[in-house]
Amino acid sequence: LLSGRISTLKDETGAIFIDRDPTVFAPILNFLRTKELDPRGVSISLLLHEAEFYGITPLVRRLQLREELDRSSCGSVLFNGYLPPPVFPAKRRNRHSVAGPQIAARLQSTGDRAPVRRSNTMPPNLGNAGLLGRLLEDRAVAAGTASDPGMVRIVCGHHNWIAVAYAQFLVCYRMKETSGWQQVFTSPRLDWVIERVALNAKVLGGSLGDHDKMVAVASCSEIILWALQADGNGSEIGVFILGVPVEALFFVGNQLIATSHTGKIGVWNAVTKHWQIQDVVPINSYDAAGTFLLLGCNNGSIYYVDVQKFPLRMKDNDLLVTELYRDPSEDAVTALSVYLTPKSSDSGNWIEIAYGTSSGVVRVIVQHPETVGSGPQLFQTFTVHRSPVTKIMLSEKHLISVCADNNHVRTWTVTRFRGMISTQPGSTPLASFKILSLEDIDGHAGCSAGTDIGPFGERDDQQVFIQKVVPDACQVFVRLSSTGKRICEVRSVDGTAITAFMVHECEGSSRIGSRPRRYLFTGHANGSIQMWDLTTAMEMLGKPPEAGGLTEEELLQQLEQCDLALTRTPDMSPAGSFAHSSTPRASITSLQSQGSEGTREKLGRGVLPGPSHASLPPPKLREALGVFPTLSASQSSLPSCFLAAGFSSRGEGPGRVQPPDDGAGAEVAAFVR
Numbered sequence: 001l002l003s004g005r006i007s008t009l010k011d012e013t014g015a016i017f018i019d020r021d022p023t024v025f026a027p028i029l030n031f032l033r034t035k036e037l038d039p040r041g042v043s044i045s046l047l048l049h050e051a052e053f054y055g056i057t058p059l060v061r062r063l064q065l066r067e068e069l070d071r072s073s074c075g076s077v078l079f080n081g082y083l084p085p086p087v088f089p090a091k092r093r094n095r096h097s098v099a100g101p102q103i104a105a106r107l108q109s110t111g112d113r114a115p116v117r118r119s120n121t122m123p124p125n126l127g128n129a130g131l132l133g134r135l136l137e138d139r140a141v142a143a144g145t146a147s148d149p150g151m152v153r154i155v156c157g158h159h160n161w162i163a164v165a166y167a168q169f170l171v172c173y174r175m176k177e178t179s180g181w182q183q184v185f186t187s188p189r190l191d192w193v194i195e196r197v198a199l200n201a202k203v204l205g206g207s208l209g210d211h212d213k214m215v216a217v218a219s220c221s222e223i224i225l226w227a228l229q230a231d232g233n234g235s236e237i238g239v240f241i242l243g244v245p246v247e248a249l250f251f252v253g254n255q256l257i258a259t260s261h262t263g264k265i266g267v268w269n270a271v272t273k274h275w276q277i278q279d280v281v282p283i284n285s286y287d288a289a290g291t292f293l294l295l296g297c298n299n300g301s302i303y304y305v306d307v308q309k310f311p312l313r314m315k316d317n318d319l320l321v322t323e324l325y326r327d328p329s330e331d332a333v334t335a336l337s338v339y340l341t342p343k344s345s346d347s348g349n350w351i352e353i354a355y356g357t358s359s360g361v362v363r364v365i366v367q368h369p370e371t372v373g374s375g376p377q378l379f380q381t382f383t384v385h386r387s388p389v390t391k392i393m394l395s396e397k398h399l400i401s402v403c404a405d406n407n408h409v410r411t412w413t414v415t416r417f418r419g420m421i422s423t424q425p426g427s428t429p430l431a432s433f434k435i436l437s438l439e440d441i442d443g444h445a446g447c448s449a450g451t452d453i454g455p456f457g458e459r460d461d462q463q464v465f466i467q468k469v470v471p472d473a474c475q476v477f478v479r480l481s482s483t484g485k486r487i488c489e490v491r492s493v494d495g496t497a498i499t500a501f502m503v504h505e506c507e508g509s510s511r512i513g514s515r516p517r518r519y520l521f522t523g524h525a526n527g528s529i530q531m532w533d534l535t536t537a538m539e540m541l542g543k544p545p546e547a548g549g550l551t552e553e554e555l556l557q558q559l560e561q562c563d564l565a566l567t568r569t570p571d572m573s574p575a576g577s578f579a580h581s582s583t584p585r586a587s588i589t590s591l592q593s594q595g596s597e598g599t600r601e602k603l604g605r606g607v608l609p610g611p612s613h614a615s616l617p618p619p620k621l622r623e624a625l626g627v628f629p630t631l632s633a634s635q636s637s638l639p640s641c642f643l644a645a646g647f648s649s650r651g652e653g654p655g656r657v658q659p660p661d662d663g664a665g666a667e668v669a670a671f672v673r
Helices: 020-036 044-053 058-070 100-108 127-146 369-374 534-540 554-561 619-625
Strands: 080-085 116-118 154-158 161-165 170-176 180-186 195-200 215-219 222-228 234-241 248-252 253-258 264-269 274-279 284-288 291-299 301-306 322-326 333-340 349-357 362-367 377-382 391-393 398-403 408-413 426-433 439-440 465-467 475-480 488-490 498-506 517-524 529-533
Touching: 020 044, 020 222, 044 058, 044 284, 058 554, 080 398, 154 195, 154 426, 154 498, 154 517, 170 215, 215 248, 215 253, 222 253, 234 517, 248 284, 301 333, 349 391, 349 398, 362 391, 362 398, 465 498, 465 529, 475 498, 475 517, 488 534, 517 534, 529 534
Parallel strands: 284 333, 333 391
Antiparallel strands: 080 529, 116 439, 154 161, 161 170, 170 180, 195 215, 215 222, 222 234, 248 253, 253 264, 264 274, 284 291, 291 301, 301 322, 333 349, 349 362, 362 377, 391 398, 398 408, 408 426, 465 475, 475 488, 498 517, 517 529
């Protein structure tokens, strides 16, 4: 400070003002005087920041060690595994017409955009007019991520398989009970950036030979489908063109479904090997239950297709798309959720459908097994949202809706009788909260398809939201979807940013009585995948943590007897004396063991005496101050840019450090304003 390496401000008398927080500076000053650390209720992170500003290496070492005890490169008890980044594959041979060069040229023409936007704060594009703007925005996102090809964009799972999408290639992993997760398939490097992924690891209702495991990727209007074998080999089934941007890609049974907001739906049947495209009303939402695909459309209607039967009209060879229900207000159906109750009769299921509209209305409709021909009946209506509903989930116990107002969530409890929704006492309000999530629109923080907040989980179990607040965050929060209560916090074990996440249940064992375990998979900017055990987190929810180890006060007390500075000194302050050294060396302000120190003498005139082991300035500064105690050579000292000082008795208010005089002694005081 006195040497000028830390900026100072002097008044007309030459007194130096220290413009720092007095609450945080008090423990710092006490440490300089006594070498004892008393946090006095101040946050450890604030003290660490202040100690780094002043370059007090011994104090920084203690505080860093204290913080390191709360973090581990091996993660917490929830950490379950780590998959390193894969090797980049060879480029795919372009056997089909790919729109890569045209897309790349169009991407280069897009302009710069604002760095951050709020997720789901604007109403969804409900017509063809808004599609071009969204398409250009998606293209800009793809352009941004292409510069970081090693970043994880999307993670999806099915049974004991997961598919991880990077910018231009795909990797599939399979979990075995004995060997854990193993990489089994890597796609060739593609000409375009992957925007959608679908995985089908187990086709129900019969074997399809080599095609019982399939994975598909999409970008713009093009879809590539591979068949996966158990030994890890994969073969390309084909390339399909939807003709318009693919906004959703998923499997329903053994059928691959692609939908677009413009009103096109594409279906590929694994048995007939037939790709069929159908024009319908502009689509805003979809959901699948069993073999049924339901589409929420812009005109307020809900349509359904039985994809297992794959019905075709005889005259024009079109898909048989049937209108199931029309909203009374004819508002666009922006969110859709279907719940199939257990079979109550031979005639079929009791079908329950919850949907949200562009006006913020939430409705529940039901279909009785005995009245299949008459269509669903309106059951309940909720008008609690003032923004368009973006997500909705009807589960066994709860109804959950999310609107465009910063992911505002409203939840209700669902009353059931013999598995069917009941009117007595009906659905009752449960909770209201927000899942704030900021998106990076330049694409460097991930793909929007890979950072969906949820809710995740089976409909007959507790579901969760995954909240990543800022784009480059290295931590996410897992919250109950019913109440918003925090279940746990997951932090990257290597400190890298989380760019994609997904919750998935895996069958960990084939033994009788074993149940699937729920995992959180996080993809990171360095290409790695980290896995977290949410089943354990749910079991630990509500249980008080068992006390163990040292408390913060006990740890700091133990560290007073140890020298932590015999390591490389970090470059933490503007002081030149604290620069990096090429080899490890002892710190300038090393702390020796208390047992080896002799009795300290009090400081010079004008300074309040500290305890008997207070540190003293170095020899040159002591000579300038007129302080000449008798000390052993092993005792530690302060660097030349620091001044061991107490609080002056001259007054209150903004304090000052008085420089030394030329006389026999010096009056030294340190204050804070």
